[in-house]
Amino acid sequence: MKLIAHRGNVNGPRPSSENNPEYLLSAVDKGYDCEVDVWVLDGDIWLGHDGPDYLVSKEFISNPAFWNHAKNLNALAYMLEHGIRCFWHEGDERTLTSDGFIWTYPNKEVTSISVICLINKDDTVPENCYGICSDWVSKHNIMRIGT
DSSP, X not given: OEEEEETTOSSSOOTXXXXXXXXXXXXXXXXXXXXXXXXXXXXXXXXXXXXXXXXXXXXXXXXXTEEEEEOXXXXXXXXXXXXXXXXXXXXXXXXXXXXXXXXXXXXXXXXXXXXEEEOSTTOOXXXXXXXXXXXXXXHHHHHHHTO
């Protein structure tokens, strides 16, 4: 099962570190993929949840471990034009990633190609999904290893 660190979080939310490039790479170094919030403004690529916080390069967001959440239309268009894995969602139950996975809202039905978002530390992981995105991926990794 693919374990995706939400904004780089592996042991719970850390708003002051989320989407920081070093924080994201630390999660990748631990063996996790990362959900990353991406903005494109005036041709520049930025990371940040509520707005642009960290200026980065095209090469940075091209990391195959990143699941890039386009936060504005320019980011979505840029990543699609450059073949960078991405998706867009707001309140929808499901959306498709650019490489054909189903990004799924919490507590919704999943398939073998679904990535489901888990909000709480103790959320149950569906058995038949491709992956999870959580602030608590280290906990889910320990549970997976223990089974």
